[in-house]
Amino acid sequence: MDFKLSDREELLRKSIREWAEKEIPPYMEAMEETGEFPVELIKPMADMGINGVVTPQEYGGTGMGHLARVIVLEELGRVCPAIPMSMQVHHMCTYALDVFGNDEQKKKYLPGLAQGETLGVLAVTDPSGGSDLAGMQTSAKLEGDKYILNGRKCFITNAHVSDTWVIIAKTGEGRKALSAFIVEKDFPGVKLGRKEDKVGLRGANTGELVFQDAEVPAENLLGQEGDGMTIALRGIVECGRPGMASVGLGILNASLEEAVKFANERTAYGQPISRLQQIQVHLAGIYSDLELARLAAYRVGWMVDQGMRVDAESALAKSFACEAAVRSARRAIEIHGSYGIMKEYAVQRLLRDAVVTIPAGGTSEIAKIVLGRAALSAAS
Numbered sequence: 001m002d003f004k005l006s007d008r009e010e011l012l013r014k015s016i017r018e019w020a021e022k023e024i025p026p027y028m029e030a031m032e033e034t035g036e037f038p039v040e041l042i043k044p045m046a047d048m049g050i051n052g053v054v055t056p057q058e059y060g061g062t063g064m065g066h067l068a069r070v071i072v073l074e075e076l077g078r079v080c081p082a083i084p085m086s087m088q089v090h091h092m093c094t095y096a097l098d099v100f101g102n103d104e105q106k107k108k109y110l111p112g113l114a115q116g117e118t119l120g121v122l123a124v125t126d127p128s129g130g131s132d133l134a135g136m137q138t139s140a141k142l143e144g145d146k147y148i149l150n151g152r153k154c155f156i157t158n159a160h161v162s163d164t165w166v167i168i169a170k171t172g173e174g175r176k177a178l179s180a181f182i183v184e185k186d187f188p189g190v191k192l193g194r195k196e197d198k199v200g201l202r203g204a205n206t207g208e209l210v211f212q213d214a215e216v217p218a219e220n221l222l223g224q225e226g227d228g229m230t231i232a233l234r235g236i237v238e239c240g241r242p243g244m245a246s247v248g249l250g251i252l253n254a255s256l257e258e259a260v261k262f263a264n265e266r267t268a269y270g271q272p273i274s275r276l277q278q279i280q281v282h283l284a285g286i287y288s289d290l291e292l293a294r295l296a297a298y299r300v301g302w303m304v305d306q307g308m309r310v311d312a313e314s315a316l317a318k319s320f321a322c323e324a325a326v327r328s329a330r331r332a333i334e335i336h337g338s339y340g341i342m343k344e345y346a347v348q349r350l351l352r353d354a355v356v357t358i359p360a361g362g363t364s365e366i367a368k369i370v371l372g373r374a375a376l377s378a379a380s
């Protein structure tokens with residue numbers, strides 16, 4: 001077993017870190033104020049290989065893979081967690097297209113997504129409930145050479161900043177009830193719905209997509225009719241949850257750095273508070289959460305690269321990292337005393353960002369269902 005990153009991965013981390021520290025901060029104040037994603041960053045991120053990290057080179061990506069993706073998202077999230085939130089859903093879209101698309105679909109859509117012409121969307125959640133995928137009401141019906149879509153998708157990342165969407169809709173009943181479609185923003189009957197005003201991850205756009213007799217060419221069916229549940233679940237398990245674990249990792253890195261910096265600068269009783277044992281207990285907690293979350297997230301990225309199943313590992317990495325991010329941001333605030341709840345200090349934003357990671361990609365309760373099943377089969 002080898003835990004050492006390759007020279008290529010270390011170089012990737014270094015270059016993304018340098019880029020993120022220089023390019024993202026100028027946008028952060030506006031992101032907090034307006035809740036808008038900085039679309040100006042889409043192309044520069046693509047030029048850094050971020051958008052196409054899991055897209056093969058023949059379709060315009062860099063094909064660096066899923067461990068590389070976790071590293072990239074972690075580094076972006078260390079500077080601003082809203083950016084990897086947005087990018088990780090973009091990757092869910094490109095991954096679904098790559099795994100399930102035919103050659104024509106891949107040639108048509110992947111190069112533009114990988115090279116920064118637009119961001120991607122993977123929309124599963126209906127207003128009727130995100131955890132119960134099979135209960136969705138958005139429907140699609142084949143009429144001649146078109147599918148007619150009706151319904152609404154909610155809480156969708158990149159909804160208002162994307163032209164290319166993978167939409168999961170109901171086409172039948174039973175085990176094969178769902179299908180997936182590649183939908184363009186400008187197809188007839190497609191509309192943008194409300195834009196959400198979130199407490200955290202404010203710079204990641206979240207909104208509704210509305211379909212009123214929307215017309216989708218039959219050739220935009222992704223995979224076969226009835227593949228929708230598989231496409232949604234593989235997107236969530238192999239890309240979405242590792243992606244959210246990486247957003248959590250970014251928050252953990254930032255919480256540790258902010259906490260240590262403040263604890264070294266703030267003095268009490270004539271010494272930096274970092275010398276106080278209770279402050280060190282908080283720091284030890286953040287440090288431990290970061291190290292464990294990183295091990296779990298990197299393992300999933302590596303396993304996806306090997307083509308292994310990651311149902312339990314992915315739920316574990318996601319739920320652990322996101323819950324740890326909430327815990328650690330809270331600890332960082334404690335270390336800051338009253339400064340921690342002042343807007344000029346980053347730690348209050350980190351807690352707001354961390355709370356928003358909990359439902360995205362599947363709630364902690366849903367993760368426990370997956371982990372409960374894994375526990376039962378591991379011990380039987």
Ligand SMILES: Cc1cc2nc3c(=O)[nH]c(=O)nc-3n(C[C@H](O)[C@H](O)[C@H](O)COP(=O)(O)OP(=O)(O)OC[C@H]3O[C@@H](n4cnc5c(N)ncnc54)[C@H](O)[C@@H]3O)c2cc1C
Nearest residue numbers: 122123124125129130131155156157359360361362363365
């Ligand atoms: C920032 C953000 C970005 C998102 N981006 C996307 C996106 O790009 N695409 C997309 O499709 N969706 C997206 N979502 C939606 C997200 O996946 C759902 O919100 C999530 O799956 C939960 O669904 P829900 O909000 O409808 O809650 P519900 O499913 O209604 O759950 C409500 C509560 O009931 C609990 N619960 C549900 N079922 C069970 C059960 N069987 N046992 C125990 N408890 C249960 C849940 O854990 C939760 O506490 C995003 C959400 C957020 C916050």
